[in-house]
Structures are given as structure tokens and as C-alpha cells.
Amino acid sequence: MAVDKMFLQRLQDKLPNDAWFVYAGIVLQANDQMDIIAELWNAVQDKTPSPNAQVIKARKLREAFLKTSVLVGFPKGINACTALRKALKETSPEVEEQLDKDKSLRQQLQREEKYARGLEFFSKVYAQHTDRVLRNGSLASGGDLAEFAINAIYGDLMAEESRLSAKETGLLVGALQPWKRFTFVGKNSKALI
Structure with a gap:
């Protein structure tokens, strides 16, 4: 199964804000399509020439996978984060190296x-x-x-806003609503838009 660049371009055109890839990623995660996460990252990388912007987008995507894991299942969270890391390692080793240095965002709160x-x-x-x-x-x-x-x-996971804002986090739930209705259809993936 493949998601072609045209599909991702149409998706980006329909969701012109910078978070389109986050919502695409969590739908892939929810549907257990981890092999397509590498293709998604390639599309993000192609549209993001700045290495610093790539790091920011990779962190957003990873944070979305983490937050969404409570909605779609922890194993899918692990698999999505692992698929992203593998894609980064293969195509963007400098980005992967930066992300490997990250510490947990979850604060040790009373x-x-x-x-x-x-x-x-x-x-x-x-x-x-x-x-x-x-x-x-x-x-x-x-x-x-x-x-x-x-x-x-909510206290530990969802309220952390340094990578995804409250609005973006709230939209994760909304982005997952239609995923139950869709079946990935390979080259006919334009039906998803």
C-alpha cells in the first residue's frame, strides 16, 4: 500500500496550516499503517528545507503520536513513534540525532x-x-x-503545550473521528479527501 505524493499534496492544500502532517500521521497511527509514516515524513521533509523547522515538525509529530496513544492504544503509540524514528534515521539522521537528545516534557509536578x-x-x-x-x-x-x-x-499528557498547543491537542480528537469510516485503498487513496 502506498500513499503517493499527490495525495499528501492534496491533503496539505486542504489543511494549509503547518499541522496537516500531524493529523495525517495520527490517522495512519489509528489505522495501524506504520509503514506509511516514512512516506509521510518524506513529504514533510520535501516541503521543509530548514533543518530547524524539520526538528520542530518531527517533535510535533512525535508528540501527537504520544498523545493519541491514549485514544487508539498504547501499542500503536509505540509503533508510530518507532516508525517515525526509523524514517528519521534513514532520511534525516541529523534530525533524529537532535530528537534523541530530548528529555521528557512531562514535569515532576506535585x-x-x-x-x-x-x-x-x-x-x-x-x-x-x-x-x-x-x-x-x-x-x-x-x-x-x-x-x-x-x-x-490530562494533567501529565494532554496539558503539556510546548510542542502542541491546546488547540492542536484538542483537534487530535476531532481528526480521529472520521478514521473509523475509512479503509485505506492504496492508489485510490484520493477517496479519503
Whole structure:
């Protein structure tokens, strides 16, 4: 199965902001199409001549794979990050070398700080439904689901905004909504747009 350059160009034209590749990448991740991540990276690299801009985009893509792993499954997160690293190693070793030097973005926050940060981000996502969603999660799980969501998923993972903004992180969820309806069809991939 291949995603040709024309498909990626059409996708970039339809999503002209710099994050088009992030949304394409997470759809590949969700559909377990890790072999196409290298082709995606090649398209990003072709459109990004600056090595510094390539590092920034590779970090954004890696962060999206990490954040999306809680939505599509941790093994897919591992596989997507590994596929990206392999693609970088083969085509952009200087970018891969930079990323290998990165330290974790997740801060060692006190529990109260993490809870406050997580609740703030959760509230941005769920807006007027925040209290109801937390209450239902707590009731359904003896309190554990809401606690885990606020502290681990939102406090530790999603609220980190140095690579992906709150808006970009929120759009990850929206970008995954249509993926269930699509089947990758190789050369007929234009049907996805």
C-alpha cells in the first residue's frame, strides 16, 4: 500500500496550516499503517528545507503520536513513534540525532499542581459538560476513572503545550473521528479527501 505524493499534496492544500502532517500521521497511527509514516515524513521533509523547522515538525509529530496513544492504544503509540524514528534515521539522521537528545516534557509536578493543570485542560475540552463527565466517570469506576483522567491523561499528557498547543491537542480528537469510516485503498487513496 502506498500513499503517493499527490495525495499528501492534496491533503496539505486542504489543511494549509503547518499541522496537516500531524493529523495525517495520527490517522495512519489509528489505522495501524506504520509503514506509511516514512512516506509521510518524506513529504514533510520535501516541503521543509530548514533543518530547524524539520526538528520542530518531527517533535510535533512525535508528540501527537504520544498523545493519541491514549485514544487508539498504547501499542500503536509505540509503533508510530518507532516508525517515525526509523524514517528519521534513514532520511534525516541529523534530525533524529537532535530528537534523541530530548528529555521528557512531562514535569515532576506535585499532585495538587497536576490535578489543577489537568482539570483546567479537561475543562477546556469538555466545557459546560465537565462536571457531568467527571461525575459519570467517578460513579462508573469508584472514582478511579475521573482521577486517572484528570491526573494522568490530562494533567501529565494532554496539558503539556510546548510542542502542541491546546488547540492542536484538542483537534487530535476531532481528526480521529472520521478514521473509523475509512479503509485505506492504496492508489485510490484520493477517496479519503
